Amino acid sequence: MIQAHWVNPTLTHVSGDESLITQWRDFGGWLWLDIQGELNGNAKSLLQTFGCHELALKDVQRDRHPPKVEWFQEHTFIIFRGLTELGDNLNFKPLQLSLFVGEGYLITVHSRPSLSIQQHRERQDLTSLITNPQRFALSVLHYSAGLFLEALLSFDSDLIRIEDEMLEHGNDQLLKDLIRCRSQLRKMQRNFNYHETLANELITLWDDPEETVELTHRLRDLYDRCERLASLSAQQYEICGDLIDGYFSLSSHELNNTMRILTVVTSIFVPLGFLAGLYGMNFDYIPELHIRNGYFILLGAMATLAAAMIAIFKAKRWF
Amino acid sequence: MIQAHWVNPTLTHVSGDESLITQWRDFGGWLWLDIQGELNGNAKSLLQTFGCHELALKDVQRDRHPPKVEWFQEHTFIIFRGLTELGDNLNFKPLQLSLFVGEGYLITVHSRPSLSIQQHRERQDLTSLITNPQRFALSVLHYSAGLFLEALLSFDSDLIRIEDEMLEHGNDQLLKDLIRCRSQLRKMQRNFNYHETLANELITLWDDPEETVELTHRLRDLYDRCERLASLSAQQYEICGDLIDGYFSLSSHELNNTMRILTVVTSIFVPLGFLAGLYGMNFDYIPELHIRNGYFILLGAMATLAAAMIAIFKAKRWF
Amino acid sequence: MIQAHWVNPTLTHVSGDESLITQWRDFGGWLWLDIQGELNGNAKSLLQTFGCHELALKDVQRDRHPPKVEWFQEHTFIIFRGLTELGDNLNFKPLQLSLFVGEGYLITVHSRPSLSIQQHRERQDLTSLITNPQRFALSVLHYSAGLFLEALLSFDSDLIRIEDEMLEHGNDQLLKDLIRCRSQLRKMQRNFNYHETLANELITLWDDPEETVELTHRLRDLYDRCERLASLSAQQYEICGDLIDGYFSLSSHELNNTMRILTVVTSIFVPLGFLAGLYGMNFDYIPELHIRNGYFILLGAMATLAAAMIAIFKAKRWF
Amino acid sequence: MIQAHWVNPTLTHVSGDESLITQWRDFGGWLWLDIQGELNGNAKSLLQTFGCHELALKDVQRDRHPPKVEWFQEHTFIIFRGLTELGDNLNFKPLQLSLFVGEGYLITVHSRPSLSIQQHRERQDLTSLITNPQRFALSVLHYSAGLFLEALLSFDSDLIRIEDEMLEHGNDQLLKDLIRCRSQLRKMQRNFNYHETLANELITLWDDPEETVELTHRLRDLYDRCERLASLSAQQYEICGDLIDGYFSLSSHELNNTMRILTVVTSIFVPLGFLAGLYGMNFDYIPELHIRNGYFILLGAMATLAAAMIAIFKAKRWF
Amino acid sequence: MIQAHWVNPTLTHVSGDESLITQWRDFGGWLWLDIQGELNGNAKSLLQTFGCHELALKDVQRDRHPPKVEWFQEHTFIIFRGLTELGDNLNFKPLQLSLFVGEGYLITVHSRPSLSIQQHRERQDLTSLITNPQRFALSVLHYSAGLFLEALLSFDSDLIRIEDEMLEHGNDQLLKDLIRCRSQLRKMQRNFNYHETLANELITLWDDPEETVELTHRLRDLYDRCERLASLSAQQYEICGDLIDGYFSLSSHELNNTMRILTVVTSIFVPLGFLAGLYGMNFDYIPELHIRNGYFILLGAMATLAAAMIAIFKAKRWF
């Protein structure tokens, strides 16, 4: 699905299909070309008319190419990780968003619907954005990164709740959630690191002190957001790991207590049980059985033994 | 709540509301504008008259923007993490403190009361600080960082006490405290790293060998404090982790000892109990029961068995 | 086994044995020399006629020299880790691939068959590649790295499956697989880091803005792939470790539950068993045995004891 | 306590109290001023006559300021971590040592006695050191760092002994020692990192190729020692951690063995005990009890059962 | 023991004692001076005649000075970690090797015999090496590093074997070996990092594009080897740690299984044993004992109970 938006030199905004490209070439103005879906032969040759390099097109076609920015003579080529859907619990449906940012045009390519492109299609200031392709591209990336940021910030409060519950009374479902989120964060972190590098390189490539007064702070704004995502996801990744370790230490402390109870019970009753078994034997001649008050003497001995055991364990500070 | 302090060219200090701004604009001198509370439309348009950039205002309005410094033509824009209240045990109430430091004016914005702003309002040298907005800003940041430093230094002695108690006789409350403090330190550490970077960038932006003789060492002083916070919190974070791991190793050593006791008791008494049970059976014909002194022979055999068991465990150095 | 490909100045492609070298020297054009097998004296002196340095030849002969690029006056010398066979589960048969990239010639040396060389021998555009030795070399390296990339991407989905199975119902085979793959990834990671550095150095050495318009993006393409391998293998290595740790924490949680069951069963039945043993003794005089309904009173006492035990464990939230 | 050493232009060494300062100011030469104890108002105003900056004096007064070097127009200001006493087992009594190194004078400030200052007071070459304040300062720092180095080197052999004992037959005292030393090393490491940075900055500040031929190698000597402390303490910190982890793995292996013994004993004797109990019951009619040789048949069955159990555990390679 | 080798200007090689130094000073040529044993006063003053700096001599005398390179006007001073003996299992006898590399002379100092010096003494090309002191020094270092490399490469296959055995059937001897090797590798790694830095600095100091065509690739060769040692030992250190952790996770998994067996056996037989004990009591009146077929009813109840237990554990997927 190819959608074109043409803002002609008199700032009239026309949207339609790829036929607008010819008008843009003939009459000038600015163009936003949005290509959604697999990159078929048609779309590919269309992109080649914009001077898109064969290697860039290959990168566009890979579905999980790491985010990057590459400078070509005709345009800047950007790959960004966007979102097709925002799930709960860090379960995103990520999406590869490719952008070609040239003089007078912006081309966006994505195989599935993108939340960020969607939002921009409905913006009030779309016309003005189209007339400034670099700022338009930054806006798309900034919004896209903002969706991830919302998700991380909401996970931040989840994490506080998980920490409280775990210290209060841990269970294995919490642990499994933490393990899953940790893997998820590790993977996101890698993308966010690429985004941070990308934003940094865009500053180097695009920030021209004479021309781009307007762009300077937009670039910094994107960088701030990307850096924040990288640093926040790294923090959350480590806190997940620390909580897993911490819960594990607590478990181990509790195990120790459990085993002490078991040992105390066993140490007291197994010897006593043995004694009882002894005098339950049917030997012809067991003299103790016939001692006067033998039973009470034995009970006394057993009580003494039990008391001694308890005293020993008390001395060890086991309870 | 907007509070203005105007020091006019004759060094008279007048404090009042925003109407002082007009006088400052007309007669010159220096201005400190302190805005507390949510940034409403009124305050926002006021800030725009000072040339505050739309993106800076957005940053001011986010409640947990990472600390940063950004250079605008009219002023330097700083976001710092301050404090609204200093709790125990690393439980702060943090606060976002935004500063615009221009020629002749300092604007501070914070949504809740700030301990640092509070302290400066009551300082003796307030008039002289207002006449030097950069130094004033540094002073606010330095005091703010100092509050965190006090908290960390006091946690340092807590940590020594916790270490001693844990090695002496650990319990799960100590462990839970360590786990909580570790998370807390991980989060603070991220802010302190931003502060360190921020102080470093301020040195680059503001340290002008010709004009700022006075500022040079103030900048270094702020950097020293921020770096110290970053490095001290990193150290405490790691020591917390090491203590959690260490306690865990100790637990595990103790568990081993506990289980050895259990195993020894079980290994000695369960076989003996079985023998006793054997001769408690009611079979018509169990020849051993009728052997002369069978009971004493069995007792002897049991004693031998127990002694053998004990010898084996001794040989294994289990106790 | 020495195989030579000569593309003469009229772009005719001739393939044959080393005798083509003389023709190339006499008539010009481009040469690809592929040497497979141990580097014997013959091949070595052949290489010396191309000005290969004694130290470079020593590096070629070591079987596991770390990947590197070294610049000699006559040519660039590259060592790369290629593949002889692509196994399952990250079990590769790696291969040392040495390249000498000169003006007008490419020499490839490998002791066993290389998948990448194999593929290039059968390519449609072989003739055109031979006429551009640098691009040819990049293509060989790019394809070679691509084989590793396929393997890592397929391990990525293995990892997701392993994570799911482990959280669902772990077993020691999964754990052993993870341990093995982790070691394997650690080793691959080192090679991939060398490849990343190597690609970076090639950009520095070969990227000449005036001559190499064509090469610039090929070099970046190789770098992207090498960087991706390094960063993906690092991520997978860490996720393996996190899963091993996570499974371990889960195990420990389950152990706790297991031990609680054991402790509850023991704590209830061992004391009861002792009581039963007590009244199974054969003392002449045990008054309780003759109390009316003594048996039922004891049963009641036992039930009370058991109920009390259960109440205690419930209060501890053990089940 | 203020002690002054004045070496006049004719190289006569006079030592006395602060009154020598006036003579030094009047007649020239070189001065070493050593101030021990809390920095009172008197000492403070004395330092101000040497142009010491208010912020430097504040740093001097904090008791645990991180080591640093700061350049002032009149002098270089250095804070170093020295020693007041050298204890066993990494238990130092550290001390803050502040130095002002100017043209013709060295001022040292410390709140308690410093081993390094003490040693220098008694040195043969004190006079010659005083005439070269920079070299003198380096010598004080070098000696001070040397005391730490001795301590670390002696801990190195402790560590080897601990490793051997732990692998031979670990106990919890060794473990507690390791945990304590690890915390201690973590703290020292931070100081040593500051010292390394400090030595590096001194090289940048003081190493002037034309004037300081003599100083160049002294600076390198200090740097070598500081770098060695940083890298050795980092190594020892990590080895402590590795030993704690390693001992823990060993514990866990032993626990496994302990539990196997317990399980084997329990699995064999508890079922046998149950069988014995079964035939100890007093039911009116238990046919097996009256079978001819019933007892021996049961013994046989029990032996078979036990043998089967042992065979199963053998097959599992449990012993 | 001082041994001198003099190659005079006519390339005649004379070896003898220190008296050759005078001849070298008088007639020119090249000198290799090898000093073995403690550095006594005689040797020290000899070295001073070569302009060796007092601080360099102090470094030579310390027995475990970290490897380093320092540039003096007369010569380059190098400290390297060599070998006196090559043991098994990473158990080396290291040795401090000091070199002074000047115009026309190489001085090597070592307190015990060095394998590398030994090997060079017997080399065919010794004369030609002596005439190029820098290349000679590189050759000594390269050979020395090569001995460590051999050891690490042989440990690489040990590590694969240990991994296999551990996953197959771990035991505590393997674990202890891994713990020891890990400590050993941590220490070696520090030296190898110093060597890598040292090789890098030698490239900066000695690689002069105009004069040292020959040296360039020798320097790179040394760097490659040192870098490889650093990176290989780091890899092995981490793999040791991963195996220790992995074995520990496996142990823990097995412990879980062991404890489940114990719990199942206990949970089934302890309640049954209690029931048997109950009906073995000697109360006057226990009605169940006189029920017709009471014994068989009880057996049925016991079988049902046991089956229920087994069903519960099956449902929990415990076996």
Ligand SMILES: [Mg+2]
């Ligand atoms: Mg996005």
Ligand SMILES: [Mg+2]
């Ligand atoms: Mg980053």
Ligand SMILES: [Mg+2]
């Ligand atoms: Mg922003």
Ligand SMILES: [Mg+2]
């Ligand atoms: Mg950051």
Ligand SMILES: [Mg+2]
């Ligand atoms: Mg970052």
Ligand SMILES: [Mg+2]
């Ligand atoms: Mg962790």
Ligand SMILES: [Mg+2]
């Ligand atoms: Mg603050």
Ligand SMILES: [Mg+2]
């Ligand atoms: Mg930092």
Ligand SMILES: [Mg+2]
């Ligand atoms: Mg300060």
Ligand SMILES: [Mg+2]
């Ligand atoms: Mg630091």
Ligand SMILES: [Mg+2]
């Ligand atoms: Mg730092």
Ligand SMILES: [Mg+2]
């Ligand atoms: Mg740790």
Ligand SMILES: [Mg+2]
């Ligand atoms: Mg390959």
Ligand SMILES: [Mg+2]
């Ligand atoms: Mg890398």
Ligand SMILES: [Mg+2]
């Ligand atoms: Mg590509």
Ligand SMILES: [Mg+2]
């Ligand atoms: Mg990367």
